[in-house]
Amino acid sequence: MSARDDILAACRAARPPGDHPLPNLPAFAPASSDLRAGFEQGLALMGGRSFDLPAGTALGAFIAAQFPGERLIRDASGELPEFPRVDAVNRPRDLENVDVAVVRARFGVAETGSVFLSESELQVNTVGYLSQHLVVLLDPVALVAGIADAYQRRDFGEVRYASLMTGPSATADIEGVLIRGAQGVRSLTVIFCPRTIEDAAARSAG
């Protein structure tokens, strides 16, 4: 017998007695009705920061102002034609010298301050990790209350890669000292703003 058939047969032979029904998943009340405030608190706890785009300020100029020393800013959102695009590179590793990358999250999770990013938002998956800093654009109306609500969405099943990203990469593996920027991004900044330019328009212009 193949290993596959052996393992499956062994699992069937060893089936524990009893019924063990699959439970229905109840809905729980959200921790807070203010999704926006919950998201910001959750994100701050995980080491991320968030801003509103000030009225009358251009998004690109605002981002550049947040990172005065950084030279290479690349955009995956399709909303910032002034920056070179992420998908212009040939290989995933070619993003290693990116200082700041801009992406637009599909939605955010208030419970934890997480953002949903898949291969379609990232364009090249490694941009979410190789860049030194990550800027995430998030429409404040695109928030779900809890992690359980996020997993009710179909988005996860429609992509090959998706991450719920919560703050920057971190480690506490040396004496429990918390360090932001382990192997991935050193900082994660969420900017609340609705989409201003349609991606398709940006693509045809670029």
Added chain:
Amino acid sequence: MSPETHEPVDHAAAAARFIADAPHLAFHDTRLWELRQKRDGQMHGVPEWETLRDLASAIKEHTLSRLAEYLEQFEAQAIANGVQVHWARDGAEHNAIVLRILRENNAKTLVKSKSMLTEECEMSPFLAQHGITITETDLGERIQQLDDEPPSHIVVPAVHKLRTDVARVFARRIGGDPENTDAHYLAEHCRVTTRPLMLDADAGLTGANFLVAETGAMVVCTNEGNADLSANLPPLHIVSVGIEKLIPRQADLGVFVRLLSRSALGSPITQYTSHFRGARDGGRMHIVLVDNGRSKRLGQAEFWTSLKCIRCGACMNTCPVYRRSGGLSYGAVYSGPIGAIINPAYDPARYAALPFASTLNGSCTQVCPVRINIHEQLYAWRRIIAAGGLLPGKKRLVMRLAGVVLGSPALYRLSTALARTAVRILPRGLLYTRLNGWGRDRELPTPPSESFASWHARRKKAG
């Protein structure tokens, strides 16, 4: 895990060596208790916590009771998503499959994220023998790799080390200033020396925390970003995972993801909860489903529920014995209370001491997010080990004596009376001998002048 020719693990002796080092012991104990307290803080912030534990336990028990069916469903989904699925009965088969995949793809360098399964299969030494260069990319795991030590904790692999140890290991193996013990400096040094290895790697390997049968998703929960880099940089991604990691539905992640990091580190979620369903354009993805003793354990009435484990490490952080003996003292891939019930299933003779490395206080069971009755399984293993004649010599002698004394009320009364007097009048040299394990590292309590039985008898007479 390896053949039965190994010496039995002497947990007490290894723990004694760990305890002898006061600074390491103090940090280890404090750090792990801090994780336990952070876990409690998160738990109190989730009113439905106990319901989530019930749900997690029920979902896992359901899945395990229909494991073959869910494995088939997952396999069909994964194949439909373009993933190549492999099956391994044991560690040796797993390692051979990984090597074959690497060779077929002409891959000589492998970057990997933390995976207890690959530790269990002893994959890294095998691949190294066959010319593969392996780089661990999790910081704690990298420290352990460079120091030629296994991980001592399933979540924080180098928690038994101080920053001075890390500085020394780095200086010896990857350069750096042995005198600079600043944690930020050390982490940055690891980042800048590891990243080029990831950029150039031919292949990446990760474990998985959950496999979703419904969608074929392999879910990886990490904090450092190293798993996502290992998976997304090289053209080849291999996932090595035990067959017990299955859950039926995507919606079930809404239960497990809420419990995992809160239980492990006391954070609401890991920085990255990543879902891999298929290779990116131009990439290839393989998964190796590994049994290695799991189907056997599934058939053990007293122990099958240990397969519910989601590897959060909460039982280790709360265990007074683990905190004061260190993970390496268990001499096994899995340490702490969960290790003490998993390892004997592989080799009861070798791991006979581990179920005794517990006070049976039940704290492990209280914090377990999937409600494994760990302390009851510890006790069940003790019975099996004693019945199998696998107790170490001194413990066997003491247990036989205790059996005789406790089995006879008259002998018991006589012995307690003698002990009360003995502890009071005997010189220290006679009381604190090598034979008296209870007198090591602690003072014997001052005995009461009267036993409970004689007090009770007196009170009844007066009464």
